[in-house]
Amino acid sequence: MSANVEHGPSSETEINPTLSSDIHYWSKQFGVDGEVLHEAIRVHGQHVAKVKAALEAKHSVTSPQHDKAGA
Numbered sequence: 001m002s003a004n005v006e007h008g009p010s011s012e013t014e015i016n017p018t019l020s021s022d023i024h025y026w027s028k029q030f031g032v033d034g035e036v037l038h039e040a041i042r043v044h045g046q047h048v049a050k051v052k053a054a055l056e057a058k059h060s061v062t063s064p065q066h067d068k069a070g071a
Contacts, residue, residue, distance in 0.1 A: 044055045
């Protein structure tokens with residue numbers, strides 16, 4: 001396998017903090033760095049929805065659909 005191949009997460013519902021590929025994928029999805037993601041996982045657990053909600057509240061992570069709804 002090539003190192004340049006983009007991989008998805010190991011799970012769509014949970015983030016595995018011991019997998020660098022998960023940290024890379026989810027930090028890119030949420031627009032935060034790995035350290036911020038690790039801290040959110042430590043505080044809120046590994047469930048994607050909980051981590052996303054925490055990051056949205058703390059870092060104003062928004063999705064394009066959210067922006068359109070306010071227009």
